[in-house]
Amino acid sequence: xxxVNRDIVSIKDFTRPELEYIFEKAKEIEEKGYSRSxxxxxxxxxxxxxxxxxxxxxxxxxxxxxxxxxxxxxxxxGTSVMKGETLKDTIETVANYVDVIVMRHPFDxxxxxxxxxxxxxxxxxxxxxxxxxxxxxxxEHPTQTMLDLYSVxxxxxxxxxxxVALVGDLKYGRTTHSLSYALSMFDTRIxxxxxxxxxxxxxxxxFLKQKGIAQxxxxxxxxxxxxADVIYMTRIQKERFPDENEYNKVKGVFRIDKSLxxxxxxxxxxMHPLPRVDEIAVDADDDQxxxxxxxxxxxxxxxxxxxxLIMGAVE
Ligand code: CP
Numbered sequence: 001x002x003x004v005n006r007d008i009v010s011i012k013d014f015t016r017p018e019l020e021y022i023f024e025k026a027k028e029i030e031e032k033g034y035s036r037s038x039x040x041x042x043x044x045x046x047x048x049x050x051x052x053x054x055x056x057x058x059x060x061x062x063x064x065x066x067x068x069x070x071x072x073x074x075x076x077x078g079t080s081v082m083k084g085e086t087l088k089d090t091i092e093t094v095a096n097y098v099d100v101i102v103m104r105h106p107f108d109x110x111x112x113x114x115x116x117x118x119x120x121x122x123x124x125x126x127x128x129x130x131x132x133x134x135x136x137x138x139x140e141h142p143t144q145t146m147l148d149l150y151s152v153x154x155x156x157x158x159x160x161x162x163x164v165a166l167v168g169d170l171k172y173g174r175t176t177h178s179l180s181y182a183l184s185m186f187d188t189r190i191x192x193x194x195x196x197x198x199x200x201x202x203x204x205x206x207f208l209k210q211k212g213i214a215q216x217x218x219x220x221x222x223x224x225x226x227x228a229d230v231i232y233m234t235r236i237q238k239e240r241f242p243d244e245n246e247y248n249k250v251k252g253v254f255r256i257d258k259s260l261x262x263x264x265x266x267x268x269x270x271m272h273p274l275p276r277v278d279e280i281a282v283d284a285d286d287d288q289x290x291x292x293x294x295x296x297x298x299x300x301x302x303x304x305x306x307x308x309l310i311m312g313a314v315e
Contacts, residue, residue, distance in 0.1 A: 003309035005128045007115040011142040011178040012207075016185040023150050025314060026301040034304060036067035038313045045098035046072035047090065048134065049081070049105045054274060055134045055144070058299035059102045059307075066304055066313070071097060091117045095129040099311055108137035130310045138172045138240055144273050145178035147302040151295040152230055155269045159183070165191040165224040167254055168234035168279055170200040172241070175273040176234055180204050184211040191228060193218045195250050198236070221254055225263050231256070233272040233279050233292075257281035264289055271295050 001018055044063040048056050056074060063070050073079050081090065087105065091114045094101060103114060111133030122128035135141040152159055164183055166176045170192055180200065183190055190213060192200045199217060208215055218224060224231070233256060241247040261270065261284050272280060272292040284290050308314040 004312040005122075005130050006310050007111075007119075007130050008132045008142055008306060008310070009111045009115050010133070010140050011145045011182045014142075014182075019146065019149060019182065019185065022146055022302065022305055022309070023153055025309070026150055026298075026305040027154075029304055029308075030301045034065040036065070038308055039063065039066040039068035039311060042068040042100075042311055042313075043098045044068050044070045044307065045094045045101045046070055046074075046134075047094060047101060047103040047105075048072065048074045049076055049103070050135065051075065052104055052134065054296050054299055055102075055104060055141075058296070059132075059134070059303050062300050062304035062307055065300070066308060068099075068307070068311075087114060088117050091131075092121070095121060095126075098129060099127075100130050100132060100307060102132040102134050104134040104136075106137050108139035111136045111140075132306065132310075135174055138174050138177075138237070140178045140181075141174045141273070142178050143299075143303060143306060144175045145182045146306070147295065147299045148175070148179055148232070148271065148273070149182055150302050151271060151291065151298050152269070154298070155291060156229060156267070160187040162186075162229040163189045163191065163224075163227055164230045164232060165193055165218075165221075165228040166200070166232045166234070167193040167221060167224075169198045169236045169250075170194045170234070171198040172237035173234040176200065176232070177204055179232065180208060184208045184213045189214040189216075191216050191218055191224045193221055193224055193254070195219065195253055197246065198250060221256060221260065225260060226265070228264065229268055231264070231268065231270050233270065233276070235272075235275065235277050235279060252278055254279055255281060256284055258283040258287055261287050261289055 060070050115131040118129045170176045238247050268289050269291040270289050
């Protein structure tokens with residue numbers, strides 16, 4: 001298993017044993033604690049072209065807790081992107097300043113593009129600067145999936161044998177694409193609960209079908225509430241709709257409240273990558289099944305592990 005200098009662009013670039021190794025290391029870091037000497041002298045660049053609270057702040061926390069410095073922008077206002085600088089030129093430049101780049105960008109495939117830029121640099125004899133995809137358009141969000149699966153493993157004692165329901169905007173929700181791919185490495189059943197217009201893309205279904213994963217589409221949460229082991233709610237991604245009228249037709253279509261949640265198994269865990277808008281009622285927050293805030297907390301050990309592995313600070 002080789003993690004040093006590795007780009008984290010798509011969850012499909014990882015194997016099940018590699019994911020399990022990351023979870024094992026994250027658990028270790030949670031139990032034994034963080035050491036500021038781990039990444040002392042390293043610097044992480046956080047390039048966020050789109051809004052973020054959890055991804056940016058948990059990577060920043062993870063880096064600093066292990067002793068690394070961070071430099072960042074959050075939104076392109078105030079950067080030379082406003083003057084027309086291309087992604088390639090920004091990556092070429094920032095790669096001189098840092099050891100790893102974590103980026104979020106609105107374009108599908110932008111992280112792969114950035115990784116190609118730093119790989120080409122390395123071929124010219126410069127240091128390889130790994131690219132970590134913190135979300136590229138509606139495509140993927142692999143480190144979110146790693147913390148999601150870590151959360152599932154932590155709460156359910158394992159991932160095999162589970163029924164996982166993905167609910168909401170499965171078309172534009174990049175977290176559900178990465179999560180579906182990752183679940184296909186395990187023996188799972190997946191329920192896709194979405195309005196027809198926001199159902200999981202055909203290319204995702206096709207990928208999972210080849211792996212023999214049982215996939216069923218539903219249009220109501222009530223169809224899965226009593227059987228699912230994990231319900232993964234997602235926000236309708238308003239900002240990715242080309243036409244606001246289309247958004248208005250589906251907004252608020254799914255909502256879980258305390259009463260609906262009470263019909264789920266006591267061991268079921270309600271997860272959400274967050275932020276939520278109105279798809280989980282606040283009255284559900286204190287239910288024992290609600291796990292989304294702890295899930296966000298799991299971002300720190302998982303992302304600390306990833307930074308340490310790709311910078312060669314742990315084996
Ligand atoms: N889950 C997630 O990506 O959250 P942020 O958009 O706040 O980073």
